[in-house]
Amino acid sequence: MKQLCVIGQGGHSKVIIDIIIAMKKYQIAACLDDKYPGTSKRKGILYGPVSLAEELSKEESMGFVIAIGCNKTRKKLFSELGLPIERFPVLVHPAAVVSPSSIIGGGTVVMPNSTINACAAIGNHAIINTGSVVEHDSLLGNYVHVCPNATLTGNVEAGEGAQIGAGAAIIPGIRIGRWSIVGAGSTVIHPVPDHEKVAGAPAKSILKVRV
Numbered sequence: 001m002k003q004l005c006v007i008g009q010g011g012h013s014k015v016i017i018d019i020i021i022a023m024k025k026y027q028i029a030a031c032l033d034d035k036y037p038g039t040s041k042r043k044g045i046l047y048g049p050v051s052l053a054e055e056l057s058k059e060e061s062m063g064f065v066i067a068i069g070c071n072k073t074r075k076k077l078f079s080e081l082g083l084p085i086e087r088f089p090v091l092v093h094p095a096a097v098v099s100p101s102s103i104i105g106g107g108t109v110v111m112p113n114s115t116i117n118a119c120a121a122i123g124n125h126a127i128i129n130t131g132s133v134v135e136h137d138s139l140l141g142n143y144v145h146v147c148p149n150a151t152l153t154g155n156v157e158a159g160e161g162a163q164i165g166a167g168a169a170i171i172p173g174i175r176i177g178r179w180s181i182v183g184a185g186s187t188v189i190h191p192v193p194d195h196e197k198v199a200g201a202p203a204k205s206i207l208k209v210r211v
C-alpha cells in the first residue's frame with residue numbers, strides 16, 4: 001500500500017482522511033500541521049509540524065495531500081513544498097461518480113456523492129466537495145473549490161482559485177473569474193469577472209475580493 005502524508009489537520013482534513021480510508025489504496029504515514037510543536041507517533045502515524053514534509057519527501061514513494069480548505073493557502077503551500085505535482089495523487093471517494101472521459105489534476109480531492117460528468121477537466125489541488133455536480137465539458141482551474149451541493153451545469157468555466165459556495169447553481173456556458181467567490185445558494189446567470197464576490201439569485205456583485 002502506498003504511503004501518504006496529510007498536510008493540514010482541520011475540519012477539511014477529517015473528510016480527506018475518510019476518503020483515504022475508503023479508497024483502501026493508501027496508508028496514512030504522517031499528519032502534519034503547525035499546531036503540533038513537536039513530533040509524536042500514535043498508531044503508526046507520525047504527527048508533527050509542516051516542516052517535516054521536506055524530510056518525508058526524501059522517501060520517493062511518499063505521496064502528499066494538502067488538506068486545507070483555503071484555496072490561497074493550498075497554492076502557497078504547494079509552492080513552498082517545491083514538490084512535483086506527481087507526488088500529489090488524485091483522491092476520489094468511492095461514492096463519487098467520475099466520468100472516464102473527465103480529466104482531474106494532481107492533489108484534487110473528490111468528496112462522496114459528487115458527480116464529475118463527461119469531458120469535464122479539473123486542475124490541480126481543487127476540491128469537488130460533497131454532493132456537488134460538475135457537468136459535462138466544464139473547465140475548472142487549479143485551486144478551485146466547488147462547495148457542497150453546488151452545481152456547475154454544462155460548459156461552465158471556473159478560473160484559478162474560484163470558490164463556488166454551497167448550493168450555488170451556475171447556468172450553462174458561464175465563466176467564473178479567477179479567485180472570485182460565489183455566495184452560498186446563489187444563482188449565477190452572468191459571467192463573473194476575476195476577483196469578484198457575487199451573491200443572490202440572480203447573483204450580483206457584493207464586493208471586490210482583495211488580491
Ligand SMILES: CC(=O)SCCNC(=O)CCNC(=O)[C@H](O)C(C)(C)COP(=O)(O)OP(=O)(O)OC[C@H]1O[C@@H](n2cnc3c(N)ncnc32)[C@H](O)[C@@H]1OP(=O)(O)O
Nearest residue numbers: 129147148164165166181182183184185186198199200206
Ligand atoms: C464543508 C464546507 O463547509 S465547505 C465551505 C462552504 N462555504 C460556503 O459556501 C461559504 C459561501 N460564503 C458566502 O455565502 C458568504 O456570505 C460570502 C462570501 C458570499 C460573503 O461573505 P462576506 O464578504 O463576509 O459578506 P457579508 O456577510 O458582509 O455580506 C455582504 C452582503 O451580501 C449579502 N450576502 C452575503 N452572502 C450572501 C448569500 N450567500 N446570498 C445572498 N446574499 C448574501 C449580505 O446579506 C450582505 O448584504 P447587505 O449589504 O445588503 O446587508
